[in-house]
Amino acid sequence: MLILRGTKIKKRGTGEVGCFCPICRAVTLYRANQVREVKHIYYVSIGRGEHLLDEITCSRCGHMRAFQPGQMVPSPPGSVDPFELASRTGPMSANALTQRVELESRVARKKLTGSERIDAILEPIAASAYANDQLLRTGRRTKVSSVFQLLLIVGIFASPIMWIFHVNDRSATPHFPLAAVIGSLVTAILLCIVIQRYIGDRHAVAPKIVWLLAIALQPLNPNLEEIEQAIQVARSQNLDLAMRLNPVAVFSAIQNEQRREWNATDRAAKH
Numbered sequence: 579m580l581i582l583r584g585t586k587i588k589k590r591g592t593g594e595v596g597c598f599c600p601i602c603r604a605v606t607l608y609r610a611n612q613v614r615e616v617k618h619i620y621y622v623s624i625g626r627g628e629h630l631l632d633e634i635t636c637s638r639c640g641h642m643r644a645f646q647p648g649q650m651v652p653s654p655p656g657s658v659d660p661f662e663l664a665s666r667t668g669p670m671s672a673n674a675l676t677q678r679v680e681l682e683s684r685v686a687r688k689k690l691t692g693s694e695r696i697d698a699i700l701e702p703i704a705a706s707a708y709a710n711d712q713l714l715r716t717g718r719r720t721k722v723s724s725v726f727q728l729l730l731i732v733g734i735f736a737s738p739i740m741w742i743f744h745v746n747d748r749s750a751t752p753h754f755p756l757a758a759v760i761g762s763l764v765t766a767i768l769l770c771i772v773i774q775r776y777i778g779d780r781h782a783v784a785p786k787i788v789w790l791l792a793i794a795l796q797p798l799n800p801n802l803e804e805i806e807q808a809i810q811v812a813r814s815q816n817l818d819l820a821m822r823l824n825p826v827a828v829f830s831a832i833q834n835e836q837r838r839e840w841n842a843t844d845r846a847a848k849h
């Protein structure tokens with residue numbers, strides 16, 4: 579008898595936490611979810627499962643991050659002071675939060691040293707790997723890639739069957755069907771390789787992530803060399819997102835974001 583069993587991921591809201599958001603560049607309120615891996619038989623959950631991580635979503639910008647169990651202590655909703663909540667529930671102590679906020683005030687006054695600037699560019703990139711994975715999981719690229727992979731699997735099973743039927747059909751043109759079957763399989767495999775290589779998940783950065791990074795980095799107004807340098811540091815630390823991130827794409831997204839802001843300020847001034 580076929581027993582359908584496996585594991586599934588379950589998320590459960592656990593309240594809210596405070597944390598420094600590297601996109602908003604401020605201490606903000608986050609919604610917290612506990613992510614658990616639960617065993618199932620015929621899709622019926624068995625037990626409470628294993629607590630994999632705590633997922634938090636910034637209430638201002640929607641940026642998602644993940645923390646190891648125990649790093650966050652979510653509180654019931656209703657807090658009004660993000661800083662107080664962050665020092666009580668988040669992974670940073672009140673002291674560390676104060677220092678981070680102080681650093682931020684120096685960003686506004688353009689008083690960062692060269693290495694502090696590189697660290698500040700690196701910060702939102704290092705904090706965005708989880709958000710990128712979550713966005714890709716539900717994104718268009720994943721769906722297109724899955725459809726092609728499904729077609730390839732169907733093709734692999736269907737082709738020999740079709741060929742056997744054809745061989746038994748004496749009226750058919752000899753040799754042509756086998757060549758056609760091999761040809762279409764090779765094309766499908768090549769197509770899958772191209773998809774995996776160029777538009778598959780492994781090589782993708784969700785467009786929303788580039789946009790969020792542009793919002794985060796805009797106050798720093800970095801030049802292309804600084805972005806390249808920060809991404810290089812991230813790559814040397816084996817940060818997966820940095821391997822996929824194109825410095826030029828980040829730089830032009832920042833330029834676009836600045837242009838959009840200037841236009842908005844301009845329009846506001848004219849009214």
Ligand SMILES: [Zn+2]
Nearest residue numbers: 599602636639
């Ligand atoms: Zn935020």
